[in-house]
Amino acid sequence: MSEAVTRTVTSPPGLLASLDPLLREWLPRQRWFAGKDRPVTGFALVAATELLPPTTKLGLYHLLVRAHQPLLPGHGGQEQPGECYQLLIGVREALPPRLAPALIGHVSEGPLAGRTVYEALHDTRPAELLLEALRSRARIGGLRFERDPGQEIRPGLVPRLMTVEQSNSSVVYGDTFILKLLRRIVPGINPDLELPLALAREGCPRVPPPTAWLVADPDPADPGEPHVLGVLQPFVQGATDGWELALRELAKGEDFVAEARALGRATAEVHTALARALPTVTLGHSGLRAMVAGMTERLAAAVRAVPALRPYATGLGSAYTALDGLAAEGQTWTAQRVHGDLHLGQCLRSPARGSSHAFGSGGEWSLIDFEGEPARPLAERRMPQPVVRDVAAMLRSFDYAARSADPPQPDWAEHCRAAYCSGYAEAAGTDPRTDPVMLRAYETDKAVYEVLYEARHRPQWLPVPLAAVRRLAGPDPTGPDLT
Ligand SMILES: Nc1ncnc2c1ncn2[C@@H]1O[C@H](COP(=O)(O)OP(=O)(O)O)[C@@H](O)[C@H]1O
Numbered sequence: 055m056s057e058a059v060t061r062t063v064t065s066p067p068g069l070l071a072s073l074d075p076l077l078r079e080w081l082p083r084q085r086w087f088a089g090k091d092r093p094v095t096g097f098a099l100v101a102a103t104e105l106l107p108p109t110t111k112l113g114l115y116h117l118l119v120r121a122h123q124p125l126l127p128g129h130g131g132q133e134q135p136g137e138c139y140q141l142l143i144g145v146r147e148a149l150p151p152r153l154a155p156a157l158i159g160h161v162s163e164g165p166l167a168g169r170t171v172y173e174a175l176h177d178t179r180p181a182e183l184l185l186e187a188l189r190s191r192a193r194i195g196g197l198r199f200e201r202d203p204g205q206e207i208r209p210g211l212v213p214r215l216m217t218v219e220q221s222n223s224s225v226v227y228g229d230t231f232i233l234k235l236l237r238r239i240v241p242g243i244n245p246d247l248e249l250p251l252a253l254a255r256e257g258c259p260r261v262p263p264p265t266a267w268l269v270a271d272p273d274p275a276d277p278g279e280p281h282v283l284g285v286l287q288p289f290v291q292g293a294t295d296g297w298e299l300a301l302r303e304l305a306k307g308e309d310f311v312a313e314a315r316a317l318g319r320a321t322a323e324v325h326t327a328l329a330r331a332l333p334t335v336t337l338g339h340s341g342l343r344a345m346v347a348g349m350t351e352r353l354a355a356a357v358r359a360v361p362a363l364r365p366y367a368t369g370l371g372s373a374y375t376a377l378d379g380l381a382a383e384g385q386t387w388t389a390q391r392v393h394g395d396l397h398l399g400q401c402l403r404s405p406a407r408g409s410s411h412a413f414g415s416g417g418e419w420s421l422i423d424f425e426g427e428p429a430r431p432l433a434e435r436r437m438p439q440p441v442v443r444d445v446a447a448m449l450r451s452f453d454y455a456a457r458s459a460d461p462p463q464p465d466w467a468e469h470c471r472a473a474y475c476s477g478y479a480e481a482a483g484t485d486p487r488t489d490p491v492m493l494r495a496y497e498t499d500k501a502v503y504e505v506l507y508e509a510r511h512r513p514q515w516l517p518v519p520l521a522a523v524r525r526l527a528g529p530d531p532t533g534p535d536l537t
């Protein structure tokens with residue numbers, strides 16, 4: 055592909071109709087598919103771009119498709135517009151054995167009749183093509199490949215698809231870059247690009263700075279907001295994520311206090327840089343009301359769904375009324391952009407004495423994945439919030455790690471939680487424990503979410519958040535014990 059390629063391409067008519075029966079089977083089996091509780095009843099094409107014509111040995115389509123899923127009985131029963139997913143579809147005569155796990159199926163009719171289609175991110179050439187397009191800032195159809203002019207991408211980096219469980223799909227290029235392709239696509243600025251770009255502008259060293267990104271421009275006939283589709287960032291070589299590291303230390307019977315303190319400092323550095331980079335607001339009683347109402351509603355829904363929560367409903371609710379009470383008395387809080395889905399798995403620790411000068415080579419923590427909770431609407435995810443939200447989420451994560459050990463190690467978690475807050479205070483100048491009511495409200499909201507999630511998806515994990523629920527609802531709860 056040459057420099058600054060611009061190609062206008064259309065996809066053949068009938069493409070989606072011919073893929074429909076195959077995608078109905080394949081899509082719900084993907085880890086990142088969000089609607090596993092309901093069948094897919096059809097698809098609508100949002101955008102299709104031919105990246106390689108199917109007449110060659112290898113064809114390649116970039117698709118944005120909306121999956122229709124009827125609501126469950128009791129929820130109105132009508133069809134909702136459905137989620138929009140990003141797909142990269144490869145087309146071959148037949149698949150070589152190495153690509154067997156990527157098979158979507160054999161097309162029986164339409165423009166690709168007789169061909170085999172597959173998940174193209176598993177394949178070298180399509181992955182190379184994406185990197186090449188980012189490097190050369192290509193425009194292909196409605197796809198716009200952008201690159202930070204200050205960062206170079208060396209040609210010839212070898213791609214490999216990451217095999218970890220994730221909610222999106224990532225390709226690593228020669229241990230130098232990682233491209234995350236978002237799977238659930240929404241119009242508008244995605245915080246997974248917005249926040250790392252803002253942090254890079256601030257020179258914050260805790261977050262890999264976006265090197266390049268991929269955007270779908272709206273159809274000129276139907277103007278709207280662009281869709282962020284993917285972000286390329288420097289790959290932190292030899293990194294271990296915080297969850298893995300924590301479990302390793304737990305298994306060895308080691309504490310995690312120094313790491314937790316360093317993580318607290320890293321979180322505070324990111325918060326301080328975000329507060330400098332993007333607007334902050336003051337939250338008073340009226341601003342807080344919507345937040346408290348949301349927490350209260352989520353609690354009520356969880357109590358309805360999970361009977362084990364019932365005995366604690368009043369105690370948990372008191373966390374929210376206490377917060378509302380403080381606001382009614384005139385207390386205010388500063389709200390700013392935050393990570394929004396912080397946990398140990400979103401933190402990467404690079405090896406200590408790295409010999410390279412690559413990003414994050416000094417044994418430091420980096421924070422990744424600023425997408426927020428993908429199930430929440432984008433506007434909500436981009437709203438300024440008290441920093442304590444991220445702190446509370448991380449405190450829950452220490453608890454999760456400690457209670458997944460055999461036997462559970464609640465003291466280990468308490469030491470980490472205290473160290474994390476101390477580290478945070480060292481770098482931010484404010485200790486999150488000085489705001490115990492807000493901290494308890496956010497921890498409660500998180501624990502309630504966890505109970506609902508575990509009850510639905512992993513019942514054997516339910517005791518973990520229920521232990522937190524008992525503590526947070528306690529007979530005379532005065533806030534989390536973080537001494
Ligand atoms: N810059 C990076 N360097 C090294 N590994 C990374 C980097 N970014 C992500 N990863 C790895 O990829 C995984 C998934 O990335 P993440 O951004 O959390 O995606 P998802 O939104 O799918 O959760 C991480 O848990 C981590 O193991």
Ligand SMILES: [Mg+2]
Nearest residue numbers: 221399400423
């Ligand atoms: Mg993640």
